[in-house]
Amino acid sequence: MKAVSPVREQLLEHTLVLLGTRGYNGFSYRDLAELVGVKTSSIHYYFPTKEDLALAAVQAYAANIGEIMRDMDVNGPLKEQVEKYLALWRKNLGTGRVCLCGMLAAEATSLPQNVLAALQAFYSMHEAWITQRLERAVADKGVQLPAPPSVYAMTILGALQSGLISARLFGKPCRLDAASAMLRSAVTPENGKQQAAPADAVLS
Amino acid sequence: MKAVSPVREQLLEHTLVLLGTRGYNGFSYRDLAELVGVKTSSIHYYFPTKEDLALAAVQAYAANIGEIMRDMDVNGPLKEQVEKYLALWRKNLGTGRVCLCGMLAAEATSLPQNVLAALQAFYSMHEAWITQRLERAVADKGVQLPAPPSVYAMTILGALQSGLISARLFGKPCRLDAASAMLRSAVTPENGKQQAAPADAVLS
DNA sequence: GTCTATAAGGCGATAGAC
DNA sequence: GTCTATCGCCTTATAGAC
Numbered sequence A, B: 001m002k003a004v005s006p007v008r009e010q011l012l013e014h015t016l017v018l019l020g021t022r023g024y025n026g027f028s029y030r031d032l033a034e035l036v037g038v039k040t041s042s043i044h045y046y047f048p049t050k051e052d053l054a055l056a057a058v059q060a061y062a063a064n065i066g067e068i069m070r071d072m073d074v075n076g077p078l079k080e081q082v083e084k085y086l087a088l089w090r091k092n093l094g095t096g097r098v099c100l101c102g103m104l105a106a107e108a109t110s111l112p113q114n115v116l117a118a119l120q121a122f123y124s125m126h127e128a129w130i131t132q133r134l135e136r137a138v139a140d141k142g143v144q145l146p147a148p149p150s151v152y153a154m155t156i157l158g159a160l161q162s163g164l165i166s167a168r169l170f171g172k173p174c175r176l177d178a179a180s181a182m183l184r185s186a187v188t189p190e191n192g193k194q195q196a197a198p199a200d201a202v203l204s
Numbered sequence C: 001g002t003c004t005a006t007a008a009g010g011c012g013a014t015a016g017a018c
Numbered sequence D: 001g002t003c004t005a006t007c008g009c010c011t012t013a014t015a016g017a018c
Helices: A005-023 A029-037 A040-047 A049-069 A078-090 A102-108 A113-141 A149-170 A171-186 B008-021 B029-036 B040-045 B050-068 B078-090 B101-105 B113-141 B149-170 B175-186
Strands: none
Touching: A005 A029, A005 A040, A005 A049, A005 A102, A029 A040, A029 A113, A049 A078, A049 A113, A049 B040, A049 B101, A078 A113, A078 A149, A078 A171, A102 A113, A102 B149, A113 A149, A113 A171, A113 B149, A149 A171, A149 B101, A149 B113, A149 B149, A149 B175, A171 B149, B008 B029, B008 B040, B008 B050, B008 B101, B029 B040, B029 B050, B050 B078, B050 B101, B050 B113, B078 B113, B078 B149, B078 B175, B101 B113, B101 B149, B113 B175, B149 B175
16 A cells, blocks of 8 residues: 555546546646645646646546456446446446547647557557447447447447547537447447437437 | 638648647647747737637537538438548548547536537537448348447447547558448348458557 | 745736837 | 737746754
8 A cells, every 4th residue: 555645636637527528738727726725836746747637637538448448347248338338438427528548539639648658558558448349249248330349449430539529519418328329239239230328318 | 612722721721631630639839830930929810819719629620521422312222432531531531530520529627618619510410420320231131230320320420430549549541441441341142141351450 | 745935937818119 | 800909817947044
């Protein structure tokens, strides 16, 4: 158990919120300082530059989600894993936040290389996770996909990222459901047939 | 033929580039003024506030793309229309730009309501276009989709938006291909079966 | 560790000459 | 229409007292 600075912890926590809500170019040290109740110079003590802060935030965000994803046994119940994974996405709904890494990916031109590398790692982690589940669905359940698992995983991750963003844009949480349904049906045997919209996929 | 101010035209044109590259919070009047070769005060003459500028940019962007989309006869050759549509997305590759509206959607919390409304209209326009083509593929070609056309259209648009962003993040243009392949296969009769990756969908 | 104070410059926006 | 000049504020970052 490593000793942690509670101020540093709070700074990081609020940075996660600010980045997920307004993005890298959309918040300042002043915003963060006021939220935590310190002066901006104290932020520099823990994170010398804003880029250091962003890197730490992406790493903490990825580590947190990565741990949850790694804790799901690859050989456990497929549908259960997928639902737990989708709940991870869904919990952003209504908070004004989107996926921190989806946000920063859009702002890539404002970010240094080490942050970009961390973002790439986040994307790769998700795509690998989804790919593994799709492969199991194909092998165990004979599911048929419209593309190879690793390719389909990329589109599903993209649809989820964009789903959060468009759900916030329209103020309609249900806009994430289309992407969720896509992953859900990909691990369900009777996919590939035209289906009625799932109960949670109401569109208006 | 309405008279147009060449300076206003240039300002708008460069704003499209700046917004698609760096986003709303990622560029300044100074950046824009230097690109066009005027002083910042001249920008205010044409666009009193930055929000006015953003609104005009979104409207110009949507009008330009909307015209191209409307010019494609709904009853024309399906595959040809889809390829023309995908070319619209592909032309961003390698330019450092993503879809202007996908970018601004991520920055929604920094934007005024009228810009958000214009962004929603852009999204709706694309989803309606894609939905119509998917419906034709289902009706004419008996294609089977993993979701109702309007739902699947939403995921395809999301995958395309995110595809551009992740292609830029990784520096790999081929990252857009997964989303392209999804739309392409959705209007191709022998979809639904497990397919080999299309030639342009090489992943590494 | 946290603060005050400040540097050095960027920001959007405006007034008014030409 | 375009400019110069400037306002008032914000930005990241640093020096140094405590």
